[in-house]
Every structure is written in C-alpha cells, then in structure tokens.
Amino acid sequence: MDKIKDSTIFVTGGAGFIGSYVIEELLAKHEPKKIIILDNFIRGSYANMESYSNDPRVEFHEGDIRDTALLEKCVAGSDYVFHMAALRINACAANPQEGFEVMLQATFNLANLCVKHKVKKVIYSSTASVYGLAQHFPTPETDNPYNNQTFYGGAKVWGEQLFRSYKFMYGLDYVALRYFNVYGPRMDTDGKYTEVMIKWLDCVRDNRQPAIFGDGTDSMDFVHVKDVAHANVLALLSDVTDEAFNVGDQVETNLKQMLDALLKVNTSNLEPVYKEANSVNPVSRRLADISKAKRLLGYEPSLSLEQGLSELSHWYFEKQKQTQQ
Numbered sequence: 001m002d003k004i005k006d007s008t009i010f011v012t013g014g015a016g017f018i019g020s021y022v023i024e025e026l027l028a029k030h031e032p033k034k035i036i037i038l039d040n041f042i043r044g045s046y047a048n049m050e051s052y053s054n055d056p057r058v059e060f061h062e063g064d065i066r067d068t069a070l071l072e073k074c075v076a077g078s079d080y081v082f083h084m085a086a087l088r089i090n091a092c093a094a095n096p097q098e099g100f101e102v103m104l105q106a107t108f109n110l111a112n113l114c115v116k117h118k119v120k121k122v123i124y125s126s127t128a129s130v131y132g133l134a135q136h137f138p139t140p141e142t143d144n145p146y147n148n149q150t151f152y153g154g155a156k157v158w159g160e161q162l163f164r165s166y167k168f169m170y171g172l173d174y175v176a177l178r179y180f181n182v183y184g185p186r187m188d189t190d191g192k193y194t195e196v197m198i199k200w201l202d203c204v205r206d207n208r209q210p211a212i213f214g215d216g217t218d219s220m221d222f223v224h225v226k227d228v229a230h231a232n233v234l235a236l237l238s239d240v241t242d243e244a245f246n247v248g249d250q251v252e253t254n255l256k257q258m259l260d261a262l263l264k265v266n267t268s269n270l271e272p273v274y275k276e277a278n279s280v281n282p283v284s285r286r287l288a289d290i291s292k293a294k295r296l297l298g299y300e301p302s303l304s305l306e307q308g309l310s311e312l313s314h315w316y317f318e319k320q321k322q323t324q325q
C-alpha cells in the first residue's frame with residue numbers, strides 16, 4: 001500500500017532547492033491529499049515552486065519555522081513531515097545566534113509538535129558535514145562525528161540525536177538523511193560548493209579562465225538533486241525507522257575533474273588558473289558509502305555527473321537568457 005496516498009505531508013523549507021524536487025515527486029508519482037509548505041524565502045523562491053504553485057493540493061505559508069504558532073498550525077493534521085528548512089553552513093558561521101534559533105530551537109519545537117500531533121514519521125535532512133573530515137573513505141554511517149568543526153554540522157548532529165531520543169522516549173518514527181554535495185537545476189548560486197560550478201559556468205559563457213582555489217585535489221561526492229529527492233520519498237515509504245543514511249553517488253570527484261567534466265559537456269577547452277584556497281569548511285575529502293541506503297531503502301543513484309552537469313548548464317544558461325529578456 002502506498003502510504004502517501006490520501007495523506008497530508010508537511011514540508012518545512014519546501015520552496016527551497018531539494019524540497020521543491022521532493023514535492024514534485026510526491027505530486028507526480030503519488031497521490032497525497034495535501035502538501036503543506038512553510039518557507040520564509042530566505043533562500044527559497046516562487047520560481048522553485050512554479051510547477052506546483054497552482055496545484056489545489058498544495059497549501060503554501062510564507063513564514064518562519066521560529067513562529068511556533070504557525071508551525072503548530074502546519075503540523076496539526078499532518079501525517080508526515082519532511083524537515084528541510086535550515087540555514088546554510090556559511091550563514092550559521094556568520095550568525096550562530098540565528099543558527100541556534102533555526103537549526104536547534106525550531107527543530108526542537110517541531111519535534112515536540114510532531115509528538116503532540118502524532119505525526120507518523122519525520123524525514124530529517126541531515127548532512128555529510130556531520131563527519132567533518134571522515135575517518136574512512138568511502139565513509140560509512142558508523143564513522144564518528146568528532147571531526148566536525150562547523151556550527152552547521154554540530155547542529156545537524158544534534159538534530160539527528162534529538163529525533164533519536166524522541167523515538168526512544170516517545171516512539172516518534174524518523175529517518176535522517178545525510179546528503180553529500182547536492183547539485184542540479186535550481187541549486188543555490190551563492191553557496192560555498194555550488195558557487196564554484198556556477199562561477200565556472202560564467203567563465204564558459206564569457207570565455208574566461210576558470211579559477212581553482214587550492215591545488216584542485218579537494219574532492220566531493222556529487223549527487224543529483226533528483227536522486228536526493230527520491231531518497232527522501234523512499235525513506236518515507238519504507239518501514240525503516242531510527243536510522244541515518246548517507247545519500248551520495250559513491251563517486252569521488254576532485255575539483256579539477258569536476259571542472260574537466262563541466263568544460264567537456266560545454267565543449268570548451270579553457271585552461272584553469274590556480275589560486276590560494278579560502279574556505280569556511282575545513283574538509284578536503286568526501287566520499288559516501290551508500291551501501292546501507294541501497295540495502296535498506298532501495299536507493300540507487302540514477303544520474304551520472306556528466307548527465308547532471310549537462311542538464312545544469314542548460315538550465316543555467318536558459319535562466320540567464322530569460323532574465324536578460
């Protein structure tokens with residue numbers, strides 16, 4: 001039986017990058033009765049919600065998850081919750097007080113409301129940042145979080161532990177998903193990692209030399225946003241509870257390789273210029289072990305980096321054309 005059919009699903013941060021794809025998949029492939037979105041547009045947008053903003057099943061609230069009365073209005077009557085609203089890593093570093101209010105206090109309030117209103121399952125957006133520089137590559141979920149040095153990563157570790165304790169104390173079912181480096185159309189064009197892809201696309205457009213900060217060997221595990229959205233839906237549909245899963249591609253790509261792939265899909269032969277590294281996030285390597293998500297959720301990444309970069313380039317250049325018109 002499809003749990004999503006006729007259910008009410010609340011998505012915090014549903015006007016954002018990943019949330020908008022989760023909602024599209026829920027609406028296109030399942031039959032929810034209602035989807036409730038709460039987003040304050042600090043990063044999200046109406047443009048992200050274009051495909052479903054007129055869908056009668058979607059109820060949008062522009063507001064803040066720190067507004068507990070509004071949060072309760074959204075949770076009451078919801079069967080399931082995707083908790084995706086969060087500040088980005090740089091925003092937490094720039095303003096830890098706001099980071100505390102959004103990432104910890106509001107998440108705490110949400111967990112309490114989920115217990116009070118008998119929500120059946122929460123899917124919590126966590127991150128590979130919980131590992132800091134991991135102990136093993138590929139990194140299994142059992143690697144410890146003590147190498148994390150960021151407020152953002154610390155807040156997400158705490159969020160996972162909050163839901164774990166609420167499962168233990170109150171029986172609230174949940175799954176935490178640790179996304180690696182998510183990319184794709186609608187991605188953030190100002191963030192730390194994403195910025196580099198977008199800046200390089202600007203170089204391709206203007207025929208300028210792309211800059212690599214550092215020696216180009218820092219690596220990431222890029223995962224397409226549609227695969228991440230699908231992992232969220234799988235986590236909701238499955239009976240698995242009280243577990244954390246890595247969501248990546250299990251392919252390690254360094255900056256130089258990523259630039260090469262981006263240039264290839266855009267048939268460009270620009271040469272990079274190397275510059276001194278400057279970073280908010282002190283992690284030089286990422287590679288997910290995704291065997292647990294494959295085994296327990298049936299997760300399987302479906303888009304190669306080349307396919308994804310080609311789609312991203314198309315989206316970005318089209319978007320620019322439209323803003324110029």
Ligand SMILES: NC(=O)c1ccc[n+]([C@@H]2O[C@H](COP(=O)([O-])OP(=O)(O)OC[C@H]3O[C@@H](n4cnc5c(N)ncnc54)[C@H](O)[C@@H]3O)[C@@H](O)[C@H]2O)c1
Pocket residue numbers: 012013014015016017018019038039040041042043044045063064065066083084085086087088102125126127128178179180181182183188
């Ligand atoms: N994009 C990635 O690479 C990545 C990697 C790991 C984890 N994550 C996590 O995945 C989740 C979704 O990330 P995303 O990439 O879609 O980011 P995003 O910024 O596009 O989406 C988050 C949404 O939350 C909203 N929001 C933020 N603070 C809010 C508040 N106080 N009240 C209401 N809405 C608020 C934003 O406006 C935005 O629309 C986040 O929890 C993020 O930490 C993302």
